[in-house]
Amino acid sequence: MEFIRRRIEQQVFSLTGLSLNQIDYENPKGDPGLFGPESICWKVHADFPSMLCGGIGALMLQMLHPLALAGVWDHSSFRQDMIGRLRRTSQFVAGTTFAATADAHRLIDQVCEIHRRVKGVAPDGRPYAATDPELLTWVHVAEVRSFMAGYLRYGDPDLSLEDQDRYFAEVALIAESLGAAEVPRTRQQIDAYLEQIRPQLCFDERTAEVLQLLLTAPAPNLLTRPAGYLMARAGIDLLPEWGREMAGIGLSPVQRNMVHAGMHVLVMTLRWALRNGVSRRAKRRVGLG
Numbered sequence: 001m002e003f004i005r006r007r008i009e010q011q012v013f014s015l016t017g018l019s020l021n022q023i024d025y026e027n028p029k030g031d032p033g034l035f036g037p038e039s040i041c042w043k044v045h046a047d048f049p050s051m052l053c054g055g056i057g058a059l060m061l062q063m064l065h066p067l068a069l070a071g072v073w074d075h076s077s078f079r080q081d082m083i084g085r086l087r088r089t090s091q092f093v094a095g096t097t098f099a100a101t102a103d104a105h106r107l108i109d110q111v112c113e114i115h116r117r118v119k120g121v122a123p124d125g126r127p128y129a130a131t132d133p134e135l136l137t138w139v140h141v142a143e144v145r146s147f148m149a150g151y152l153r154y155g156d157p158d159l160s161l162e163d164q165d166r167y168f169a170e171v172a173l174i175a176e177s178l179g180a181a182e183v184p185r186t187r188q189q190i191d192a193y194l195e196q197i198r199p200q201l202c203f204d205e206r207t208a209e210v211l212q213l214l215l216t217a218p219a220p221n222l223l224t225r226p227a228g229y230l231m232a233r234a235g236i237d238l239l240p241e242w243g244r245e246m247a248g249i250g251l252s253p254v255q256r257n258m259v260h261a262g263m264h265v266l267v268m269t270l271r272w273a274l275r276n277g278v279s280r281r282a283k284r285r286v287g288l289g
Contacts, residue, residue, distance in 0.1 A: 008273035011224055012048070015083060017091025018278065023099050025281035031100040034174075037286055040167040044147060045097045046279035047155040049267040054150025055089065056214060056235030061142040061243055063210045064201040068139055070122040071130050073206055082217050096174050098282035108177045115178070123206075133181035138197060140175035140183060144168060145190050149238040154267050161187065194240065203246045211247060230262045 013019055035041050045051060063069045072078055078085045095107045118130035128135065148167060152159060165186040172183040184190045215232050236249050237259055244250045251259065 005273045005275075008269065009275065012270065012274060013277075015086055015090075015224075017087050017089075017094055020087055020091055022091065023095050023103050025098055025100075025278050026285045028100055029285060030287065031102075032286055033099055033101055033282065034096060034104045035170055037283060037288055039170055040163050041097055041170045042279065042282075044151045044155065044167055045093065046277070047151060047271075048274055048277060049263070049270045050150040050153070050155040051093070051147060052150075053154065053231050053234035053263070054147040054238060055086075055093075055143075056232055057149065057238035058143040058146035060211060060214060060235055060247070061146060061239060062139055063207050064203060064243060064246060065135070065138050065142075065197075066122055066124060066200075066202055066204070067126065067128040067132070067135055069206055069210065070120060070128050071118050071135075072210075074120045075118045075130075079210075079213060082213065094278045098278045100285065108174070112178060131179055133179055136175060136178055136180035137183055137193075140171075140178075140180050141190060141193055144171050145194070146235075146238055148187075150234075153238065154234075154263060198242065201246065203248070207247070211249065227266055230259065230266060233259045234263050 017023070063072070076085065092107050092111060096104045099107070112131075115130035115136075119128065121127050130136075144167075148164060152164075168187060168190060169185040172185050175183045184193045214235070217228060217232070233251065233255070236244065237251055237256060239247075239249075
């Protein structure tokens with residue numbers, strides 16, 4: 001059983017930022033990072049299964065914004081190297097949450113530098129830039145809304161409204177550090193923001209291609225293929241109802257029940273297998289491991 005557990009753990013880590021081996025989460029000792037172990041984001045982001053399906057749902061939601069999609073389409077290797085993109089995104093989220101303070105700021109600076117080079121013209125003729133404060137806010141809201149949806153579905157369905165608001169207030173720090181403006185800081189503000197921006201969203205041929213890539217992404221090996229298939233459908237299930245309708249990817253009640261049942265088994269398996277993830281390492285850094 002120990003061999004199986006380690007094998008699963010290795011396979012999972014190969015898909016995350018840990019495989020890049022660029023951050024030492026256990027040092028320097030005593031450094032709480034940007035948030036510290038008492039924060040809600042440490043609790044939410046420590047639940048890997050919730051974060052993974054939430055991250056997939058976030059990308060699906062983000063791509064409904066034509067300017068966000070244009071930036072990824074023109075400047076990202078996402079379509080050719082989906083796993084590489086997953087690793088880099090995973091490292092940024094994990095690092096800004098759990099890494100020591102200097103490492104977290106270094107990651108933010110690196111992303112800001114990348115954003116300064118991402119600019120162009122969308123197919124509809126509108127200019128876009130990754131440094132656009134409004135666009136940064138959209139990307140952030142789509143992401144953290146999806147992370148919370150994943151956590152409420154597969155982590156802690158009873159997380160209080162107060163703690164949900166605390167979460168959104170905490171992670172607003174990262175968005176603001178990247179240059180986002182007027183970042184929603186409560187669940188109510190998140191919902192209001194999404195209603196306000198819906199008229200700007202669309203589902204076109206490019207969005208359909210990205211969605212198809214997510215749903216048919218090649219797995220690293222036969223062991224991870226069923227999990228990847230299930231996670232992608234769980235990501236669909238986390239989208240707002242209007243997002244699923246816009247993309248034409250609704251799940252039937254039978255399909256939804258099958259996803260929930262399969263995810264229950266997968267979540268339990270992953271929690272059993274993952275014993276040395278970034279949150280465990282960060283806890284040892286601050287003397288809690």
